[in-house]
Amino acid sequence: MTRTHWILTGLLVAQVALLAIVSPWSSRGGAGEPQALAPALAATTAGRVEIRGDEGKTLTLARADGAWTIGEADGYPADAAKVDDLLGDLKGILVRRPVVTSSRYHATLNVTELEAERRIRVFAEGAGDPVVDLLVGSSPNYGVTHVRLAGDDRVYEVRDLRTYDIRPDAGAWIDRKLVEVPAEDVTAVTIRADTSTITLTKAGDGWSMTPSGAADSAKIDTWIRGVTGILISEPAGRADGPAFGFDAPAATVELSRTKDGAAETVTLRVGAEVPGGEGTWYARRDRSTHAVVLSSWDAEKLLRKKPADFAK
Numbered sequence: 001m002t003r004t005h006w007i008l009t010g011l012l013v014a015q016v017a018l019l020a021i022v023s024p025w026s027s028r029g030g031a032g033e034p035q036a037l038a039p040a041l042a043a044t045t046a047g048r049v050e051i052r053g054d055e056g057k058t059l060t061l062a063r064a065d066g067a068w069t070i071g072e073a074d075g076y077p078a079d080a081a082k083v084d085d086l087l088g089d090l091k092g093i094l095v096r097r098p099v100v101t102s103s104r105y106h107a108t109l110n111v112t113e114l115e116a117e118r119r120i121r122v123f124a125e126g127a128g129d130p131v132v133d134l135l136v137g138s139s140p141n142y143g144v145t146h147v148r149l150a151g152d153d154r155v156y157e158v159r160d161l162r163t164y165d166i167r168p169d170a171g172a173w174i175d176r177k178l179v180e181v182p183a184e185d186v187t188a189v190t191i192r193a194d195t196s197t198i199t200l201t202k203a204g205d206g207w208s209m210t211p212s213g214a215a216d217s218a219k220i221d222t223w224i225r226g227v228t229g230i231l232i233s234e235p236a237g238r239a240d241g242p243a244f245g246f247d248a249p250a251a252t253v254e255l256s257r258t259k260d261g262a263a264e265t266v267t268l269r270v271g272a273e274v275p276g277g278e279g280t281w282y283a284r285r286d287r288s289t290h291a292v293v294l295s296s297w298d299a300e301k302l303l304r305k306k307p308a309d310f311a312k
Helices: 003-022 024-029 039-043 080-091 217-228
Strands: 046-053 058-064 067-070 118-124 132-136 144-149 156-159 188-193 196-203 206-210 234-238 251-259 262-273 281-285 290-294
Touching: 039 080, 046 080, 067 080, 080 118, 206 217, 217 251
Parallel strands: none
Antiparallel strands: 046 058, 046 118, 058 067, 118 132, 132 144, 144 156, 188 196, 188 251, 196 206, 234 290, 251 262, 262 281, 281 290
8 A cells, every 4th residue: 555545544534533523423323223212101101291491490291181281380271282292202212322321421411410401200190200201401413412311321412302392381381372263253342441341343344343433444453463363471370369350350352253153252351460570461261260471562452442542
């Protein structure tokens, strides 16, 4: 082999080594067949999921009467699709060779039991020890995250498990839409605040208003789209009791439509302002046993409405 061949061979070896450093997923993950990180989940019916954030905040998702609820919000209904997606992601985690096998690197990769970015514990129905106790750490590259199982020093790199999607915030695990009525279906609106009442009625493509006045249909359509687009910031707990202010609401808005040939009315109530909530307000949907929190921006869509807001 000539000197030139030796030099080219050395350069090739250096390139392979550099590729192994900058692309750990390919070099370290390519050996062996992928294995499920938590195989026990496949045979488990989950009854409770606990999510802890890096600041110690914990959220509990618990199954009650076949439905997922949020423990920290007095059993407010969780969005089952979001919980099922999380469980499906956990079942689908496949790993090959660990990136490290010693606990000395756990702090560097943010996978210690006290300082992990997220700690996810899944319990089977009937409690007992967790079926999965997963510590989620740092992200070395986009779409790649360090994880390890509690009690196991091995750390793996996995794809498509983002800490942002596993937040210990109740608002991240609910159906955030306050009104399940399309704006174009609304045919009548009644707004009550203090002692005044405004009634808006749709006739054809236009709107009329009581008390009498020339209604601006474009303004009303825009306002209804805003109301039907209101998003819940977070659940607040069971609505009974005076703290939420629903005994004397600041505003009551009724949206009416015809569905399947029958009249249907959705009632929204805005109660008290959230103490220290920077302009946020408590609200409640009819037939709901729980109160929710609305941002100041969304609450203003329901509060302090006057005929002048809808007049030409």
